[in-house]
Amino acid sequence: MSKIRSMSLTTRIMIGMILGVAVGFLFQAIVIGEEKFIIPPGLLSVPIKSFLVDGLFHIGGQIFIASLKMLVVPLVFVSLVSGTCSLSDPKKLGSLGGKSIGLYLITTGVAITVAMTLAILISPGDGVELPTNASFDAKEAPTLAQVIINMFPTNPIDAMASGNMLQVIVFSLLFGIAMALSGKAGNRVAAVFEDLNTIILKLVTLLMNVAPYGVFCLMAKLFTTIQVELILSLAKYFAVVVAALAIHAFVNYSILLKLFTGLNPIIFLKKMKHTCLFGFSTSSSSATMPITLETATKKLGVNNSVASFTIPLGATINMDGTAIMQGVATVFIAQVYNVDLALSDYLMVVLTATLASVGTAGVPGVGLIMLAMVLNQVGLPVEGISIIIGVDRLLDMIRTAVNVTGDCMVTCVVAKSEGQLDEQTFNDPDAAKDLEDYHKSTE
Template structure:
């Protein structure tokens, strides 16, 4: 793939996103708030919403998302087995794992602390006094102990079938270690996985180049169904969450890249823009694993034995954007209900949201479920979640972009500390542009 074509892929994604917004807004204007509007065509009555919004846009968008999710299990399993089995010193895996976990937990704690600070500063819920429009039914949230128990698979095949990412990661790591310790037999198995990895990456390449069409369908449906009245009612909350997401994603991550990694943050963000667009359009960290891994290794220069571990792990447990939403939402709901939280309550929020991020799956909207756990810990009414449902979809897109940027940032820092980061590739603005993906 030529350099120009690679640039055109990014351009096509941006164009598709813009067209999707325009088309979605146009259909929302046509519907005018009505549930359905029918037009006559060749003697037949056709529902505009049924044909376009629930038909073409919905089907096209869901096929794209399903195609991305289709890649997740084989990509994570094969890449992680290849990366782990290539380690000649198993202690290296322990260092990579401990550094990754430490950085992910640290950035999540920073994220929610900043979120609470700015939420208290701007007070988005003071004076709102919004009536509850609906009751939010939340699924049972697992205990912290159960989260750790659920990390270990009793049946790895079932874990792969259900897409249980933490279980897949642990199985792949153990399987890779077994290959590394199995001598000549292990090397034969490792070569099979290396060949599988090549095939899977070509599959990733096929799906990624169809992404502009999927992005168009997703944005068109979103902006057709987006309730702008809800956005107006919760404007302050929306803007505070958006501000903190950008503050954390740009300033905090940029500072860590510069001070901890000694790397150029502008170069880092420049190379992350395409993957961030994928994350924004899909609202799923898991669906963005393929694009993020390709960017981290091909453009940022992180060795695959690091990226194959840090990227899938980050997509599963690194939920800085979700933690920010939980922090601001907790303060907002407390202010709306005129409930005073103590310093101990806020500390409990930080600890609970940080731990909750480990059990937060990288799929759209799951942050609201985990928010229920946080609210329950400090005695706030769970039904308060109904207040923010109207604007959460658009914020979910932004916080997913922040999440995957954090995954790549940690990958660079860990790679640099392990001497597994090619600085020439990182500093080359054209690195990765000639790759197929």
């Protein structure tokens, strides 16, 4: 037990993930074995499904996800207010916002361009049979005007209760600016928010102690129920999406980071290990946000005044991984339905998906809504989504890991341009090696 506790948090989470995958595949083999009458029917599959998969693993995984999401709104509100009111010049927010949104849109455009290029070269849709009963009910996406209007909350408490992050961000910024302009009264309230920020970060640390168990439950349930044969039938599509995600995460982000900051991309990627594991396990940039923010400030050396703005914004509008899926999926569906897309169609896909990453930010099921918009824009059947939806769950996990990496890369670039990046912390391989190490040092 003492050896396990002495391991780094990243190592323990990795062990929990590997064990979860192994247990999931083992349970799936047992269930399949019973279906083929290798084992007496119901002897093991019933307790595995009812007690472990749908019971213990489901409860443990969902409590872990709920606990992470519980921290998101208070963490964003408190850290963003603290960061905003600490700015010597509130006008810098305009610079921060412009740079952040611009970079997020650029990386999304690059992501979908790379994905479509790769898909055109490999042709993952060739030879795939068209399903006869394909159907998909696409939800309507909000208009750009409605998105802009909805960014401003009529009731900030309701925005926090419903988790509308764009509205929470806008209210937090306005509240922080008001505090910065309120003199002594603002300073007194700012001190309270600094203490609240410390307490919330301590909550993050407490939650990290159970993270390996939560990750184990999530992985065990997923890989017990995942349809391996479906992934194999769409292996080419799956491989193209994964390859595009890998190129974007390891090549594109590295080039952009080196180009704009001169920082070492290898150091950056090594320090993202912990956050990527969380993103992969939870499939949610929002749920991973507490960890992403800690990584940006404690490991990468970004000042909280920048990170508290760029990280929540990125978790809301930065969808590079989703854009990659859309690029590959669009080409894939066009090939399956034997539809030839012109160069203008491809350009329209890039533009639509890039802008839609902001326009559909606060909508549930955002990836599929964006894909439906893109398909409609170039005249492809929305029913094609039903072909790929079965393998999307596993790809979503990888996409989230890419998204949180992009959030931190853009944060480093913006912080460097604003003179708010501590390069000594960034280059220190032992800087906040694990989140709990940092908090232990503050006790």
